[in-house]
Amino acid sequence: MSISIHSIHKHFGSYSALEDISLEIPNGSLTALLGPSGSGKTTLLRIVAGLEFPDEGAGIIRFHGQNVSNIPVVKRGVGFVFQHYALFRHMTVAQNIAFGLTVLPKKHRPSRGEIRSRVNELLDLVKLEGLAKRRPDQLSGGQRQRVALARALAIRPKVLLLDEPFGALDAQVRKELRRWLRQFHDEIGLTTLFVTHDQEEALELADQVVVMRNARIEQVGKPQDVYDHPRSPFVYEFLGNVNKVQRHGSEPQYVRPHEIEVLFAAEYEPATDQLARVTHLFSAGPVASLTVRLPDGYFLDVQLSRKQLDELALGIGDEVAVRMRIHGAA
Numbered sequence: 342m343s344i345s346i347h348s349i350h351k352h353f354g355s356y357s358a359l360e361d362i363s364l365e366i367p368n369g370s371l372t373a374l375l376g377p378s379g380s381g382k383t384t385l386l387r388i389v390a391g392l393e394f395p396d397e398g399a400g401i402i403r404f405h406g407q408n409v410s411n412i413p414v415v416k417r418g419v420g421f422v423f424q425h426y427a428l429f430r431h432m433t434v435a436q437n438i439a440f441g442l443t444v445l446p447k448k449h450r451p452s453r454g455e456i457r458s459r460v461n462e463l464l465d466l467v468k469l470e471g472l473a474k475r476r477p478d479q480l481s482g483g484q485r486q487r488v489a490l491a492r493a494l495a496i497r498p499k500v501l502l503l504d505e506p507f508g509a510l511d512a513q514v515r516k517e518l519r520r521w522l523r524q525f526h527d528e529i530g531l532t533t534l535f536v537t538h539d540q541e542e543a544l545e546l547a548d549q550v551v552v553m554r555n556a557r558i559e560q561v562g563k564p565q566d567v568y569d570h571p572r573s574p575f576v577y578e579f580l581g582n583v584n585k586v587q588r589h590g591s592e593p594q595y596v597r598p599h600e601i602e603v604l605f606a607a608e609y610e611p612a613t614d615q616l617a618r619v620t621h622l623f624s625a626g627p628v629a630s631l632t633v634r635l636p637d638g639y640f641l642d643v644q645l646s647r648k649q650l651d652e653l654a655l656g657i658g659d660e661v662a663v664r665m666r667i668h669g670a671a
């Protein structure tokens with residue numbers, strides 16, 4: 342199911358939460374809404390869901406070409422998972438997953454046997470076989486979010502909407518669930534829109550990244566494209582580490598830590614290099630980072646492989662030559 346969002350505006354009183362948002366979400370894609378707090382991600386997700394409506398007459402939402410702008414949430418066929426959308430504590434895992442089916446009007450409600458087999462199918466899908474009778478407080482945080490996902494999928498939604506689904510989990514579990522979600526998405530191919538303020542999560546997971554800022558879309562593209570070709574200084578700075586060098590009266594220049602080459606000072610080439618001094622060194626695991634200070638006082642963060650660092654055999658205070666691939670502000 343493709344989603345087409347056309348020229349959406351949304352005010353809360355006089356506050357403008359979304360301004361002229363247009364976006365195409367291809368069928369079967371995993372799209373990330375990425376942006377800082379307050380940029381409007383959740384509001385946009387809620388409008389796609391039908392939990393919130395755009396300003397009167399401002400914008401159209403189409404699911405697979407059909408205008409759903411005035412269709413309420415219960416009829417839109419969307420499944421949700423929210424960061425703090427708690428499971429029902431007094432119900433078992435199986436009862437939680439079955440919930441959306443058991444509350445359907447009688448004429449649409451599957452039989453008990455059908456519900457049981459659907460729940461088993463979903464437990465299998467989210468890899469929680471054997472935990473059907475547990476209660477939420479007997480599960481880990483990651484398992485709970487997978488139950489929430491199974492519960493969202495029970496009604497066979499046409500679209501899956503996730504609002505910071507892993508936000509409350511610790512870093513390790515987040516990473517595991519992220520990989521799992523990618524694999525899971527590839528298996529079921531359901532059009533999925535998820536909100537995150539975590540750049541790494543968006544870049545690693547999504548087919549399409551939508552960068553939002555101050556109620557507007559700043560850039561849309563494949564992760565590699567927005568990372569390699571940021572359209573504005575904001576996107577540059579928001580998508581991961583970047584060094585910003587702004588000399589008096591000139592436009593800012595940007596360079597990512599892995600785009601800086603470090604050479605022995607003896608290899609200095611005036612046309613391409615700058616001399617710098619090492620002020621900080623850190624190496625743990627295969628990647629090493631160092632900070633160098635340029636003669637005009639700017640500090641640059643540099644990323645190297647551990648092997649490169651060992652070959653350079655650097656210490657604090659050593660002089661090096663740095664060669665950079667500089668990007669101007671777009």
Ligand SMILES: Nc1ncnc2c1ncn2[C@@H]1O[C@H](COP(=O)(O)OP(=O)(O)OP(=O)(O)O)[C@@H](O)[C@H]1O
Pocket residue numbers: 353356358376377378379380381382383384385538
């Ligand atoms: N019901 C509401 N009434 C008034 N203002 C609201 C309402 N919902 C959201 N806002 C405001 O709209 C702006 C966008 O909120 P939104 O939740 O969409 O941002 P977000 O990008 O999802 O942020 P976060 O990452 O913090 O969740 C915020 O300034 C917020 O305070």
